Amino acid sequence: MADPMKIRATLQGDVADVRILMLHPMETGQRRDAKGEIVQLHFIQSVVVTHNGKTVLDAQWSQAVSRNPFLGLRIKGAKAGDRISVTWVDNKGDKRTDEITVAPAS
Amino acid sequence: MPITRVGFATILLACLAAWGAAPAPAQSDDPLGVGRKMLAEDNPGELWVLRGERLFREQRGPKQASLEQCDFGMGSGKLEGAFARLPRYFSDSGKVEDMESRLLKCMAELQGLDRGAIIQTRFSNLDRASDMEALATFVASRSNGMKMDVRLEHPREREMYKAGEYLFFRRTGPTDFACVSCHGEDGKRIRLQDLPNMTERKQIQAVVAGWPAYRGTHSTVRTMQHRLYDCNWQMRLPDLGFTSDVSIALTSYLNYQGNGAVIQVPGVRR
Secondary structure (H helix, E strand, C coil): CCCCCEEEEEEECCEEEEEEECCCCCECCCCECCCCCECCCECEEEEEEEECCEEEEEEECCCCCCCCCEEEEEEECCCCCCEEEEEEEECCCCEEEEEEECECCC | CHHHHHHHHHHHHHHHHHHHHCCHHHHHHCCCHHHHHHHHHCCCHHHHHHHHHHHHHCCECCCCECCCCCECCCCECCCCCCHHHCCEEECCCCEEECHHHHHHHHHHHCCCCCHHHHHHCCCCECCECCHHHHHHHHHHHCCCCCECCCCCCCHHHHHHHHHHHHHHHCCECCCCECHHHHHCCCCCEECCEECCCCCCHHHHHHHHCCCCEEECCCCEEECHHHHHHHHHHHCCCCCCCCCCHHHHHHHHHHHHHCCCCECCCCEEEC
């Protein structure tokens, strides 16, 4: 089962600084396990970030992204309380969606 | 004439070398600092806290129990500040125990999980995660913001502390190393990695307050048990047994020396 993401969104003026941590093995398909067998390719293929339901980032990833990826983006025109939702789907069809609200500027 | 020229060139070279060397200390102070700061702001270790909490509250094992009744010394199920007081003496086991040994005991006794299997998967690798690492990170994180406060009130705790102190300074093994060989003065390194001087309070406090820590080179969180295991291996000593008396004695010594440190876990390490 996919583990939850950790998402942080803080306001700087009208820009939300969004930081996303994902837990994923991101196997390149090149590594061998303890038995010497190739570990199957297993990576996040698509990442979609929405702001109040509107897609603001739609990314196609490859196996070149590191294990436990970190993704940061800035969303213009955000207000405190806005909903930010992140969904990833990997090449095995596993997916995970997490949502948070933008924290007010501190 | 040619000799003078050579002499002049040598002086010039020496000057250049001296200048060239001058900026180096500033760089070697903390060449990894930038990356470390980025990691600390968005510490992947937070994901282990989440996973640990889920594992902690989930009903698992043959007995279908959660770990919520586990006693870390503050009473059953009380986690706040528990890590700050460990290792300490537990009357139910008659031993001084640290966080990992308590977790091991609870997983075996409350949940009925196989002790051998837990020990086998105590450290994660690229092929599988470790429940122990996640659970330890979660439990320790419940003491965040509190000060390390190991008290050594029980005679057995004092004994363990004394044993730990002895082990810390005792040179042993094929390389004739003690912990203090690397951690006894400022400015020691292994390759580019600066080593904390653990005879100095500030530096040891930074150590005990920051484990379990996310290790970038391992892509996972490691606990103090793993840190000690790894040090042991680096000293080419026989493998340090998980939650062995030796490991708990050293942890008692280190944590007591680091008393007063404000706990902030998961830390971030190279």
